[in-house]
Amino acid sequence: MAQVRLQGLQKVYGSFRAVDNLTLTVEDGEFFALLGSSGSGKTTALRCTAGLEQPTAGQIFIGDQNVTHLPPYERPCGMMFQSYALFPHLSVFDNVAYGLRAQRYRDGGLLDKAAVLGGFINRRLFPADESVRKRVLEALRLVELENQADKSPTQLSGGMQQRVALARALVTEPKVLLLDEPLSNLDRKLRVSMRATIRKLQQSLRITAIYVTHDQEEALSMADRIAIMDRGKVVQLGTPAEIYDRPASAFVADFIGAENILPGRVVSAENGYTLLEVGSLRIRATAKIGATRIRAVIRPQAIRLARADAPMQASNVFDGTVRYGAYLGATARYEVNVGDHLFIVDVPDPRPGALMAPGERIKLGFDADSVILVEDA
Amino acid sequence: MTSGIGAWDRVRRAFSFDNVATVAVLLFFALFLILPFLSILIVSLTGQPVAVLDAFLGFDRAVALWETLATTASLKFYIQIFSFGRYFQALINSVVLGIGVSIACILISMPIAYALARTKMPGRTLIGALCIVPLMVPTFISSFAFILMFGKTGWITQIFAMLGIEELIDIHTPLGIAIVQVFFFFPYALLPMVAVFKTMDPSLEEASYLLGARRFFSFLTTTMPLAAPGIWAGGVLVFVVSLEDFGTPMILSPRGFPLLIVEAYREMVGYFNWGGASVIAVLLVMLSGVVLLVQRRTLGTTEFRTIGGKPAKRELIANPRICIGLLVYSAIVLAIPMLAIYTTALQSFATTWGAQLFPEGLTLRNYAYVFERSAGAIVNSFLLGGAALAISVVLSTLIPYLVVRRGRTSLDYLGFLPLALPGTALAIAMILAFNTPPLQLTGTALLVIMAYVVRRVPYALRSTSASIRTISPDIEGASYVLGAPTFLSLWSVTFPLMLPGIIAGAIMVFLTSIREISATILLAPEDWKPMSLVIFEGLIRGEFYTSSAISMLLILVVMIVQYVVFRLLGDKALF
Numbered sequence: 001m002a003q004v005r006l007q008g009l010q011k012v013y014g015s016f017r018a019v020d021n022l023t024l025t026v027e028d029g030e031f032f033a034l035l036g037s038s039g040s041g042k043t044t045a046l047r048c049t050a051g052l053e054q055p056t057a058g059q060i061f062i063g064d065q066n067v068t069h070l071p072p073y074e075r076p077c078g079m080m081f082q083s084y085a086l087f088p089h090l091s092v093f094d095n096v097a098y099g100l101r102a103q104r105y106r107d108g109g110l111l112d113k114a115a116v117l118g119g120f121i122n123r124r125l126f127p128a129d130e131s132v133r134k135r136v137l138e139a140l141r142l143v144e145l146e147n148q149a150d151k152s153p154t155q156l157s158g159g160m161q162q163r164v165a166l167a168r169a170l171v172t173e174p175k176v177l178l179l180d181e182p183l184s185n186l187d188r189k190l191r192v193s194m195r196a197t198i199r200k201l202q203q204s205l206r207i208t209a210i211y212v213t214h215d216q217e218e219a220l221s222m223a224d225r226i227a228i229m230d231r232g233k234v235v236q237l238g239t240p241a242e243i244y245d246r247p248a249s250a251f252v253a254d255f256i257g258a259e260n261i262l263p264g265r266v267v268s269a270e271n272g273y274t275l276l277e278v279g280s281l282r283i284r285a286t287a288k289i290g291a292t293r294i295r296a297v298i299r300p301q302a303i304r305l306a307r308a309d310a311p312m313q314a315s316n317v318f319d320g321t322v323r324y325g326a327y328l329g330a331t332a333r334y335e336v337n338v339g340d341h342l343f344i345v346d347v348p349d350p351r352p353g354a355l356m357a358p359g360e361r362i363k364l365g366f367d368a369d370s371v372i373l374v375e376d377a
Numbered sequence: 378m379t380s381g382i383g384a385w386d387r388v389r390r391a392f393s394f395d396n397v398a399t400v401a402v403l404l405f406f407a408l409f410l411i412l413p414f415l416s417i418l419i420v421s422l423t424g425q426p427v428a429v430l431d432a433f434l435g436f437d438r439a440v441a442l443w444e445t446l447a448t449t450a451s452l453k454f455y456i457q458i459f460s461f462g463r464y465f466q467a468l469i470n471s472v473v474l475g476i477g478v479s480i481a482c483i484l485i486s487m488p489i490a491y492a493l494a495r496t497k498m499p500g501r502t503l504i505g506a507l508c509i510v511p512l513m514v515p516t517f518i519s520s521f522a523f524i525l526m527f528g529k530t531g532w533i534t535q536i537f538a539m540l541g542i543e544e545l546i547d548i549h550t551p552l553g554i555a556i557v558q559v560f561f562f563f564p565y566a567l568l569p570m571v572a573v574f575k576t577m578d579p580s581l582e583e584a585s586y587l588l589g590a591r592r593f594f595s596f597l598t599t600t601m602p603l604a605a606p607g608i609w610a611g612g613v614l615v616f617v618v619s620l621e622d623f624g625t626p627m628i629l630s631p632r633g634f635p636l637l638i639v640e641a642y643r644e645m646v647g648y649f650n651w652g653g654a655s656v657i658a659v660l661l662v663m664l665s666g667v668v669l670l671v672q673r674r675t676l677g678t679t680e681f682r683t684i685g686g687k688p689a690k691r692e693l694i695a696n697p698r699i700c701i702g703l704l705v706y707s708a709i710v711l712a713i714p715m716l717a718i719y720t721t722a723l724q725s726f727a728t729t730w731g732a733q734l735f736p737e738g739l740t741l742r743n744y745a746y747v748f749e750r751s752a753g754a755i756v757n758s759f760l761l762g763g764a765a766l767a768i769s770v771v772l773s774t775l776i777p778y779l780v781v782r783r784g785r786t787s788l789d790y791l792g793f794l795p796l797a798l799p800g801t802a803l804a805i806a807m808i809l810a811f812n813t814p815p816l817q818l819t820g821t822a823l824l825v826i827m828a829y830v831v832r833r834v835p836y837a838l839r840s841t842s843a844s845i846r847t848i849s850p851d852i853e854g855a856s857y858v859l860g861a862p863t864f865l866s867l868w869s870v871t872f873p874l875m876l877p878g879i880i881a882g883a884i885m886v887f888l889t890s891i892r893e894i895s896a897t898i899l900l901a902p903e904d905w906k907p908m909s910l911v912i913f914e915g916l917i918r919g920e921f922y923t924s925s926a927i928s929m930l931l932i933l934v935v936m937i938v939q940y941v942v943f944r945l946l947g948d949k950a951l952f
Contacts, residue, residue, distance in 0.1 A: 047854075050854075050858050051857070051858070052854045052857065052858070069386075071857070071862070071863075072854070072857035072858050073857050073858070073859075073860045073861055073862050073866075074860075075858075077858055078858065078859075079854075079855065079858040081851045081854070081855060082851075083849055083851045085849065085851035085852045085854065085855040086852075086855075087852060087855075087856070087869075087870055088852075088874070089873045089874060098856065098859050098861070098869070099859035099860050102856070102859050102860035102861035102862075102865060103860055105861065105862070105865050106860060106862060116865065117865070117868055117869075120868060120869040120873070168855075168859065169859075172859065172860060178858075
């Protein structure tokens, strides 16, 4: 197992800087997520680590080894692709055995090489060794597919295909597991269960993992640490809790799903409160900030609603009008007008019959300690 | 901590599979494409053979070559063309014939293409399959069949004579050549046209109906302009094929109608006029080169549109009057080449066949004679075609891999360059390039094989590059990350997935090689004559019955192989 270090990594396509001077250290055994929208450079950084792209500048270390100039087949990495990238002409067994055979081809003598090449022409003449067999079946057992070994991957469902890809990536016991949005082609339910499968395997094997995704929920639920990327640079790096609770910028706040981001300024700071002026609203927050021009970030779940005549206990209470309401099962999402501002509000555990109607006048409130302050860039 | 790359790694990397493969491919084309072309260019200026390769072997030899060039090079052979009436006439004739045949092919194919792509014409699958058949018959066989049908004693001429129409057509004229070429080359125009008619966005035509256009008017004003790229592509292909067609003019040999392709052959074989032959060869190459270049320019963007588009859902025309009309028309057009094959078959079983509708008697003697006397030619065809197939498999697999996956785009051009090389021109160039040491290959079977490979590799490439583009780069990425070095990845992943394309391309090379005549006649040594050459010589010598028998064997082999490929690969094997 090993630490992965990217040092001043840069990848330029023409005039486009896909990865811009990226420096990161992923600790041994850590599950590290690169989170960003498409074009943020996260996939390019991962492909450079795998060796599938040659960086324009910078260095990549895996453990003590500088792998910057090594071809992908000499790096101790396993990889899962968004498209699964299973070999459609090989059985599930042969897909998983591929890495072991490649190892024999690289390390073996001429006879071994010939046997590996021959095996791809006729499997019966060149059957798998007992040790290969055992390791492949063991890997397939880890992903609960030991009964599917003789099938063609094209006969399997998307989720099963992805598990084959996982077994194939792990069977050679790589030091680093690279995952390129492996779950984005699966439906939601499978995605959630595959998250757990991958995370549990990673923890039990104590393998270093780098996980590229654009799905904040995926990153927050799986990773030990997250780097949020934008235009080839890391804009914030931290544990899921740090990123969620203290987004460093409006961009990060927006990316992790804080819907209400209001530009304003600090009026005063006294009695442990920071007083903000956001348009026509006065907002009290407990957070402190050095800047004057700020954005106030308030999560939809942090806001409560009440009938106009009901009492409400909160540091910030405003009168508003419901513009729109949608029943989502576990929550109801409302759009509420307060003055000339629009708030997105998630109310937990709604009664299906008792949604507030558009046009209804209501009270909207949130606590001072739920207001996150970020500098306005 | 290990740093950077060591010296040994540098050496190893320089001899990586990719680099070695690139050099090998470049070397092949340098030797069998660039060098021959350089040789005819030089000979067309000096008028005498020059040992170009020899000049690379030492400084003094290079100096000697340079001195020969400096003293003898002149443009006099080019000037001769434009002053010597016959060459100039040949140039004009070739161009006019090519343009005429192209236009005729486009016009004749258009209704069939429309019927196949847009209507529920009964039997359109069969019609579609039969449309490939004319391409399988070499033109020296079809021309001979035309003589048997439309010649002075031809059986169709007899039928018309009985109806009171004497002198239906004189087949030994420029018009005769044009007719044979039209009926056997029209599929080249048809196939791309079917493709554009199928993929064109139907909503545009529907819009024109809604605007009140009648169907025919809408066809003229909307469909045609939209289909122009496909039509243009087919027309250009027909022009190039007509330009390099050697069989038809040789068999029909019309008096007073010189063509470039025939003149080049005559200068070479008849008069040993190296300079004249080279000049005509250069002209031929430039002519088809320019046309193909223009086509590539104009087609560069449009080809994508036809391949990448979603298959448009459209209502096929079911109007019985339109469908039956188109069916009758298609049947008439296809009847001519089918009758040509029927006539050849009948001739091959005939004892004697004079000016009658049917032969006097039927026999298997012609075939027995063929197996007795020409079995060697059949074997030769398979050996030469098979060798060409094997080499093309290697080239047509490596080139798309290097171009598409490794960005060596210069190789792409090399692979398509030979399209502009008529067989006669290539053969003349190869003879001139390899008739002196250090590589004296003229008169060996190897040179015949190389000519086949160089000429046909573009067709194989078209098929293999299409198939490599369907493989996701991730799949190869996966094999690298799993630890497979380049060669193992190619062997275990890329090649197996390209296999359908490789097979289709290789079979194409084999099939076109065994019916090739224009390069074969100049290059094949006496003991390596393939079927095509034996048939051709037999026809010239007047051995009509046995030649027909070998022709039928040749056509049979082509059809069986083509059918097998069809069953294996479906539509992709069309071109």
